[in-house]
Amino acid sequence: MYAIRLGDDGAELRPLEPWHAEEFLAHLDRGRDFINQYVPFGSRATDVAGAREVLQRYADWRAADTASLHGIWLDGTLLGGVLTLNFDAAGGNCEVGCWLEPAATGRGLITRAMRILIDWAVEQRGIHRVEWVAAAGNVKSIAVARRLGMTRDGVRREAQLHHGVRHDLEVWSVLAPEWRAHDDH
Numbered sequence: 506m507y508a509i510r511l512g513d514d515g516a517e518l519r520p521l522e523p524w525h526a527e528e529f530l531a532h533l534d535r536g537r538d539f540i541n542q543y544v545p546f547g548s549r550a551t552d553v554a555g556a557r558e559v560l561q562r563y564a565d566w567r568a569a570d571t572a573s574l575h576g577i578w579l580d581g582t583l584l585g586g587v588l589t590l591n592f593d594a595a596g597g598n599c600e601v602g603c604w605l606e607p608a609a610t611g612r613g614l615i616t617r618a619m620r621i622l623i624d625w626a627v628e629q630r631g632i633h634r635v636e637w638v639a640a641a642g643n644v645k646s647i648a649v650a651r652r653l654g655m656t657r658d659g660v661r662r663e664a665q666l667h668h669g670v671r672h673d674l675e676v677w678s679v680l681a682p683e684w685r686a687h688d689d690h
Contacts, residue, residue, distance in 0.1 A: 536606025
């Protein structure tokens with residue numbers, strides 16, 4: 506087990522595992538409407554069994570080396586997390602994502618956690634291209650991509666159907682040489 510400090514405020518990045526199902530469900534219940542504005546992450550986790558199923562799916566993907574899930578705790582409370590998706594070490598590509606409950610916004614938690622995750626992907630796993638995909642209306646997510654030094658690659662028009670509405674998806678990325686050239690991580 507690891508716990509990586511995200512600064513001096515008591516925030517930590519830790520693995521988010523199936524045995525965290527009750528805590529994960531409580532966290533999602535606190536932030537479900539906020540989190541689900543743009544992403545359906547955890548929408549199927551409406552009871553402990555559903556929460557465990559989501560976490561087990563990510564554990565299985567981690568074992569297959571195709572994804573990973575990491576929680577952000579502040580003062581012992583799970584408030585959000587960061588993840589990898591479509592992780593392809595052989596091809597050197599992955600996607601990253603995040604979620605956070607409203608009480609934790611505005612503290613830089615996602616940016617700090619994402620710097621650790623991208624550093625790991627690039628430096629430890631040899632990932633060349635890290636991609637960030639966000640609904641065009643999700644200005645907070647897009648702001649994090651900018652803070653991380655990512656470049657806007659383009660827009661996938663009306664690519665996501667969410668809550669009966671088609672959303673444009675912005676695609677942002679950073680390449681390993683660009684990431685390494687950034688001196689603020």
